[in-house]
Amino acid sequence: MTALLQDLANFFISFKDGLLYFLPQTGRPDRVAEFLWGHLLITFVTLFFAILISVPMGVLITRVRFLYDPVIKLAGMLYTVPSLAMFGILIPIVGIGFTPAVIALTLYSLLAIIRNTAVGIDGVDPAIIEAARGMGMTARGILLQVELPLALPVIFAGIRIAAVSTISLATIASFFGSDSLGKLIFEGISAGGTRNDKVMAGAIGAALLAILFDQVISRVERALPGSRA
Amino acid sequence: MTAAMPMIQFNNVTKVYPGAPQPSVKNLTISVPEGETCVVIGPSGCGKTTTMKMVNRLIEPTEGEILVGGRDIMKQSSVDLRRGMGYVIQQIGLFPHFTIRDNVATVPNMLGWKKERTYQRIDELLEVVGLDPVQFRDRYPSQLSGGQRQRVGVARALAADPPVMLMDEPFGAIDPITRDRLQNEFLRLQKRMKKTIMFVTHDIDEALKMGTLVCILQVGGVLQQLDSPSHILSAPANKFVADFVGSDRGLKKLTLVRVSEVMNTELVVGRHDQSADELAARMRQRGEDSLFIVDEMEHLIGYVNLEDAQTQPGQRASAILQHPIAVTEAEATMKDAFSQMLSNGIRYLPVLDGQKRLVGMVTADDAQRLIEKKQPALSRSAS
Ligand SMILES: Nc1ncnc2c1ncn2[C@@H]1O[C@H](COP(=O)(O)OP(=O)(O)O)[C@@H](O)[C@H]1O
Ligand SMILES: [Mg+2]
Numbered sequence: 174m175t176a177l178l179q180d181l182a183n184f185f186i187s188f189k190d191g192l193l194y195f196l197p198q199t200g201r202p203d204r205v206a207e208f209l210w211g212h213l214l215i216t217f218v219t220l221f222f223a224i225l226i227s228v229p230m231g232v233l234i235t236r237v238r239f240l241y242d243p244v245i246k247l248a249g250m251l252y253t254v255p256s257l258a259m260f261g262i263l264i265p266i267v268g269i270g271f272t273p274a275v276i277a278l279t280l281y282s283l284l285a286i287i288r289n290t291a292v293g294i295d296g297v298d299p300a301i302i303e304a305a306r307g308m309g310m311t312a313r314g315i316l317l318q319v320e321l322p323l324a325l326p327v328i329f330a331g332i333r334i335a336a337v338s339t340i341s342l343a344t345i346a347s348f349f350g351s352d353s354l355g356k357l358i359f360e361g362i363s364a365g366g367t368r369n370d371k372v373m374a375g376a377i378g379a380a381l382l383a384i385l386f387d388q389v390i391s392r393v394e395r396a397l398p399g400s401r402a
Numbered sequence: 403m404t405a406a407m408p409m410i411q412f413n414n415v416t417k418v419y420p421g422a423p424q425p426s427v428k429n430l431t432i433s434v435p436e437g438e439t440c441v442v443i444g445p446s447g448c449g450k451t452t453t454m455k456m457v458n459r460l461i462e463p464t465e466g467e468i469l470v471g472g473r474d475i476m477k478q479s480s481v482d483l484r485r486g487m488g489y490v491i492q493q494i495g496l497f498p499h500f501t502i503r504d505n506v507a508t509v510p511n512m513l514g515w516k517k518e519r520t521y522q523r524i525d526e527l528l529e530v531v532g533l534d535p536v537q538f539r540d541r542y543p544s545q546l547s548g549g550q551r552q553r554v555g556v557a558r559a560l561a562a563d564p565p566v567m568l569m570d571e572p573f574g575a576i577d578p579i580t581r582d583r584l585q586n587e588f589l590r591l592q593k594r595m596k597k598t599i600m601f602v603t604h605d606i607d608e609a610l611k612m613g614t615l616v617c618i619l620q621v622g623g624v625l626q627q628l629d630s631p632s633h634i635l636s637a638p639a640n641k642f643v644a645d646f647v648g649s650d651r652g653l654k655k656l657t658l659v660r661v662s663e664v665m666n667t668e669l670v671v672g673r674h675d676q677s678a679d680e681l682a683a684r685m686r687q688r689g690e691d692s693l694f695i696v697d698e699m700e701h702l703i704g705y706v707n708l709e710d711a712q713t714q715p716g717q718r719a720s721a722i723l724q725h726p727i728a729v730t731e732a733e734a735t736m737k738d739a740f741s742q743m744l745s746n747g748i749r750y751l752p753v754l755d756g757q758k759r760l761v762g763m764v765t766a767d768d769a770q771r772l773i774e775k776k777q778p779a780l781s782r783s784a785s
Binding site for chain 2: 298300301302303304305306307308309310311314318319322323398399
């Protein structure tokens with residue numbers, strides 16, 4: 174019982190120390206800012222490539238049906254590769270640092286965005302598509318003006334899932350030399366219990382970032398015109 | 403193009419879906435002259451929708467040719483073909499992320515119309531289908547009732563003023579009362595527009611009401627009869643048609659007669675600002691026991707009973723009037739009117755025009771006389 178209370182007390186102490194690490198007098202806000210920037214950079218570059226690959230791929234598999242299952246299966250397999258193994262495979266090929274982080278996190282993001290794009294497009298009421306075709310809209314017009322806008326809330330839900338998992342996995346990527354809030358965590362751990370404030374600061378920062386992205390993207394999702402349906 | 407050339411012509415058209423053992427439409431030859439409304443009807447799965455969708459190439463025929471305005475539809479771009487035809491479906495298919503204005507503007511935008519022209523046309527069209535443009539154009543489809551949405555569906559199909567309209571059970575998912583109103587409105591519209599229409603339904607009353615031609619298909623897309631509504635009733639081509647049209651032939655005859663053809667237009671009406679004394683005197687003089695009351699715009703606002711007028715002589719009409727129980731429209735069929743009288747337990751119905759002005763009255767006796775008459779009124783086959 175007393176051991177548990179002791180643990181709880183230690184947790185709150187390091188939580189407070191973690192918060193103090195964000196302040197100029199008691200910590201290193203400059204380093205937090207630097208790692209936050211690195212974290213954001215990995216996240217944005219990853220999402221950029223993930224969207225660039227996955228949305229067209231999601232559209233493609235709704236058009237060429239026999240690709241649907243193989244593509245989803247492949248993206249699903251990539252998603253299940255443990256992250257340490259993924260980096261282990263990539264590092265001999267592309268070295269350490271930013272590049273393997275972005276590649277690995279992009280690969281993890283494919284499944285959510287490809288699948289949600291396809292599900293979103295397939296979910297558009299067939300009567301709407303038929304009316305569009307019947308009025309003489311071209312296939313391209315139907316995709317750009319009808320299907321994608323109506324699928325957008327579902328696609329954004331996929332992007333939100335990808336963003337949150339990218340932010341959490343980006344902390345691990347620091348282990349392989351990329352700059353992110355994870356670096357604070359690993360530095361803290363290697364100090365052997367003397368720098369739990371760093372561990373906490375990194376963890377709090379990454380968690381807040383994930384919550385922030387989740388909230389912002391879900392706001393966008395609800396404001397999209399396609400969510401009127 | 404000669405005047406006799408049909409607007410829509412099917413020549414030996416057959417459709418076999420890939421993998422299907424039987425054709426869905428078989429060796430169909432029909433022609434629809436300009437300005438006619440051809441209603442395609444038959445049991446479920448008989449190929450009505452397939453027939454209609456072949457006209458705008460949403461489905462391509464396996465054999466045979468289809469001409470629209472004299473031109474082979476397979477020899478033009480399907481996109482251009484479709485932009486020149488209105489298309490209305492039961493599920494309506496409005497774009498939920500577009501405002502009503504942008505929905506109606508779909509075809510004009512694709513045709514590259516100038517903004518002012520499109521906007522002017524949209525307001526005009528919303529007016530035409532009975533929706534106030536100021537109130538409705540900036541709304542989204544989810545903010546409209548089913549009947550209002552289908553009005554927008556019709557406006558959208560009419561946007562670029564196409565000569566041909568394809569309508570697949572357009573009023574099929576709408577409640578009966580609203581459906582009657584939409585049918586009447588559409589008939590009024592068509593009187594002015596004179597479009598060539600292919601209209602699919604599975605409801606024989608709707609077919610007889612809306613069609614100038616009725617095309618009856620048997621399962622497998624085999625043509626049974628293509629004829630005027632009155633001939634379909636008076637001279638069914640075979641047992642299938644006779645059975646399909648139904649056994650209540652006497653009542654069906656009512657479908658061929660418009661309310662406007664039999665209504666009494668010499669009505670004695672009271673005005674909303676007259677006194678009960680005046681109204682009672684009027685009724686006694688005419689031997690009536692009630693009187694329709696209209697406002698200064700001739701809009702029907704109700705009726706006054708002789709008894710109420712006599713017991714409250716000092717009142718104005720507007721204070722003692724009762725609201726109309728049910729009304730009908732000049733374009734409605736006597737079948738519509740009669741079934742409304744039966745379901746409301748009344749023996750007469752006031753008749754309103756498109757502007758809701760009182761223009762006449764029909765009675766249950768009018769309907770009875772028509773049912774008992776030996777020959778159905780043939781006026782519509784000539785029109
Ligand atoms: N896309 C399709 N593929 C295969 N068969 C179809 C298709 N569409 C319709 N059919 C078949 O063709 C027949 C006619 O269908 P349809 O034209 O929709 O009938 P209706 O509109 O009169 O109910 C039916 O037997 C239906 O099952
Ligand atoms: Mg059908």
